[in-house]
Amino acid sequence: xxxxxxxxxxxxxxxxxxxxxxxxxxxxxxxxxxxxxxxxxxxxxxxxxxxxxxxxxxxxxxxxxxxxxxxxxxxxxxxxxxxxxxxxxxxxxxxxxxxxxxxxxxxxxxxxxxxxxxxxxxxxxxxxxxxxxxxxxxxxxxxxxxxxxxxxxxxxxxxxxxxxxxxxxxxxxxxxxxxxxxxxxxxxxxxxxxxxxxxxxxxxxxxxxxxxxxxxxxxxxxxxxxxxxxxxxxxxxxxxxxxxxxxxxxxxxxxxxxxxxxxxxxxxxxxxxxxxxxxxxxxxxxxxxxxxxxxxxxxxxxxxxxxxxxxxxxxxxxxxxxxxxxxxxxxxxxxxxxxxxxxxxxxxxxxxxxxxxxxxxxxxxxxxxxxxxxxxxxxxxxxxxxxxxxxxxxxxxxxxxxxxxxxxx
Amino acid sequence: xxxxxxxxxxxxxxxxxxxxxxxxxxxxxxxxxxxxxxxxxxxxxxxxxxxxxxxxxxxxxxxxxxxxxxxxxxxxxxxxxxxxxxxxxxxxxxxxxxxxxxxxxxxxxxxxxxxxxxxxxxxxxxxxxxxxxxxxxxxxxxxxxxxxxxxxxxxxxxxxxxxxxxxxxxxxxxxxxxxxxxxxxxxxxxxxxxxxxxxxxxxxxxxxxxxxxxxxxxxxxxxxxxxxxxxxxxxxxxxxxxxxxxxxxxxxxxxxxxxxxxxxxxxxxxxxxxxxxxxxxxxxxxxxxxxxxxxxxxxxxxxxxxxxxxxxxxxxxxxxxxxxxxxxxxxxxxxxxxxxxxxxxxxxxxxxxxxxxxxxxxxxxxxxxxxxxxxxxxxxxxxxxxxxxxxxxxxxxxxxxxxxxxxxx
Numbered sequence: 072x073x074x075x076x077x078x079x080x081x082x083x084x085x086x087x088x089x090x091x092x093x094x095x096x097x098x099x100x101x102x103x104x105x106x107x108x109x110x111x112x113x114x115x116x117x118x119x120x121x122x123x124x125x126x127x128x129x130x131x132x133x134x135x136x137x138x139x140x141x142x143x144x145x146x147x148x149x150x151x152x153x154x155x156x157x158x159x160x161x162x163x164x165x166x167x168x169x170x171x172x173x174x175x176x177x178x179x180x181x182x183x184x185x186x187x188x189x190x191x192x193x194x195x196x197x198x199x200x201x202x203x204x205x206x207x208x209x210x211x212x213x214x215x216x217x218x219x220x221x222x223x224x225x226x227x228x229x230x231x232x233x234x235x236x237x238x239x240x241x242x243x244x245x246x247x248x249x250x251x252x253x254x255x256x257x258x259x260x261x262x263x264x265x266x267x268x269x270x271x272x273x274x275x276x277x278x279x280x281x282x283x284x285x286x287x288x289x290x291x292x293x294x295x296x297x298x299x300x301x302x303x304x305x306x307x308x309x310x311x312x313x314x315x316x317x318x319x320x321x322x323x324x325x326x327x328x329x330x331x332x333x334x335x336x337x338x339x340x341x342x343x344x345x346x347x348x349x350x351x352x353x354x355x356x357x358x359x360x361x362x363x364x365x366x367x368x369x370x371x372x373x374x375x376x377x378x379x380x381x382x383x384x385x386x387x388x389x390x391x392x393x394x395x396x397x398x399x400x401x402x403x404x405x406x407x408x409x410x411x412x413x414x415x416x417x418x419x420x421x422x423x424x425x426x427x428x429x430x431x432x433x434x435x436x437x438x439x440x441x442x443x444x445x446x447x448x449x450x451x452x453x454x455x456x457x458x459x460x461x462x463x464x465x466x467x468x469x470x471x472x473x474x475x476x477x478x479x480x
Numbered sequence: 481x482x483x484x485x486x487x488x489x490x491x492x493x494x495x496x497x498x499x500x501x502x503x504x505x506x507x508x509x510x511x512x513x514x515x516x517x518x519x520x521x522x523x524x525x526x527x528x529x530x531x532x533x534x535x536x537x538x539x540x541x542x543x544x545x546x547x548x549x550x551x552x553x554x555x556x557x558x559x560x561x562x563x564x565x566x567x568x569x570x571x572x573x574x575x576x577x578x579x580x581x582x583x584x585x586x587x588x589x590x591x592x593x594x595x596x597x598x599x600x601x602x603x604x605x606x607x608x609x610x611x612x613x614x615x616x617x618x619x620x621x622x623x624x625x626x627x628x629x630x631x632x633x634x635x636x637x638x639x640x641x642x643x644x645x646x647x648x649x650x651x652x653x654x655x656x657x658x659x660x661x662x663x664x665x666x667x668x669x670x671x672x673x674x675x676x677x678x679x680x681x682x683x684x685x686x687x688x689x690x691x692x693x694x695x696x697x698x699x700x701x702x703x704x705x706x707x708x709x710x711x712x713x714x715x716x717x718x719x720x721x722x723x724x725x726x727x728x729x730x731x732x733x734x735x736x737x738x739x740x741x742x743x744x745x746x747x748x749x750x751x752x753x754x755x756x757x758x759x760x761x762x763x764x765x766x767x768x769x770x771x772x773x774x775x776x777x778x779x780x781x782x783x784x785x786x787x788x789x790x791x792x793x794x795x796x797x798x799x800x801x802x803x804x805x806x807x808x809x810x811x812x813x814x815x816x817x818x819x820x821x822x823x824x825x826x827x828x829x830x831x832x833x834x835x836x837x838x839x840x841x842x843x844x845x846x847x848x849x850x851x852x853x854x855x856x857x858x859x860x861x862x863x864x865x866x867x868x869x870x871x872x873x874x875x876x877x878x879x880x881x882x883x884x885x886x887x888x889x
Binding site: 101102119122160163164165166167168172174176180181197202205206207209210211230254261354355 | 509510511527528529530531532533534535551569571572573574575576577578579580581582583585588589590606608611613614615616617618619620627632639642663669670692763764
């Protein structure tokens, strides 16, 4: 009897603890036990919202949490694919980040996120190997008329090998993210440290900039305005139907320069050529010439990389698109696509040392189809498929881990 | 009549726009018009929460917002003091960050924040001067048994002046913040760039580490667990009154090592001496010796700096406490406080090149009283008071801007 009473007492005192096999997500704030991830990849959430009527976790679909007498809303969602997932809470219709997690800039604002760990995460973990640095660098852009910030990975021996010069990879984030994504969400510095330590990749400089670039006077929030948060709930609530456009605004459906329109990426490319590359080559000990210059990006950053590199083969010899390239947009025609750059396959292959296409297996067949079309047209390319991952950072960590060793050989 | 109709139409189409003299806070996400700040320092907020019963802004006190038919909650709060203010939203009792702002790690989680600008913010703005870098640096700590991350500011000429060596300032954040605070919230890099460009401060290296340091096996969330979010709503909801402590936990009132107890700062100091300083002096081109080493911090980081430096005068010659020092804790006695380090004023003054005490004028008289007590005891010190600011980052930016020029002279 005494033992039963004790068990009841302990059970009662444990009401708010997760099950022992539910491990806090690695992206939680210090001390937060929820969200936690079960071995079968179900995820348990807990949110304090004493007087709310409805609390949901929005991850893929919307998942209702259940209110307890203590004002805590709890729930467990079905197994998720491995990887890094942005998610939000909806609290009586307010879309907010979960205060239990660190936030990560995505979709134009600071989202909460959770990590469903993969079995072998060693390649992006801190190990006892020499570590490089990620350096915050300010520079003034002539093209945009604004101060810009980029981050620059320098390899472990950069400061000690004072006479060495290094090739450079320009590496871009995706839509709604920023120049912090690759080291904050992507752990690119740790991946690179580990590759270099194992002698799998050449030491290189990696420049991570912000995709957003507009001319002075243009709307700087063109990209940001597509954010669900900035557009729907905060900045730009649409006027009532039939009302005239607001003074001083252009109708949302036809911005002056659509981020995905015919001119996609033109200002960024101009900024890269005019401001960023010269600043990098003036500031860091880089090797000159196209064969020491690579560009890659994820999703919209992959699209940007294809636009920039395919239009400037005299400047770049390596190109990577992770879950984003120029494929699938209006069909691929080797004779005419990208201004005919693929028309002479032999000439293209001679210039392009590595053309890399990566994708998560859960994302669909578009990238594979594009790779096959390129191959059929005689264009040498690498197709990399990340097993079991979606359009998220685990796919892109794996893409990078496969791509980086191929560079500058 | 036509003019009136047009005015009405325009007014109607503007319903969701802030007043023209209400400027979006500089900390907003791209494109977000709210929160916005009026010239008289009132602040207007807007939150989409269609089915909520009660929405409040928590900044100082709680301020109710008012629901509109469109599900948007709006409100304007009274004039705020200038500076950087963390704040939260309460949505039907759920304490969350406002999705309209970038988030900043404070109180143990990623808070929303707004900036009430001061008239002359030039000293922490990006100007067309040479810029240094803020470098992310990983290192393995023997004392804590864990990988740690610090950020290292290197001055503009660090890479080009290959033979120069620099003095080092160790600079600490406050309670609930982390190693990103000084450059993210504090703009320390821009302040330093500007001081160096005007020849007001000596080029120096600034090392920004994380205050949290515990021995292997100790509770790593000792500091974090004091977070309102982690403690009350997420990680550690107290068991019902009278219930026994949860298995595997120590009662909250008596942790094994209280962050503010008698041993305050001991593990951090040991980590600093054993791991951080040797790593910095091995990795960067630093000048050796106590006269090239300074330490300062804000709030709890100021307390830590006083504990570390006053216990190790053979290692440091400069000490700064911004809104935090060793004053006011149980009274000051020059003969016995800090193990009697102040007892021989002449000897102390000979060793300590600068003892700096800074505070915001809104914070109360404690620091001034401490400075006067030191002066009365013959201890040379600098008292700096930031006019009209509170316990927040504008006070600390100004403290730093006054402190840095005094170093390494």
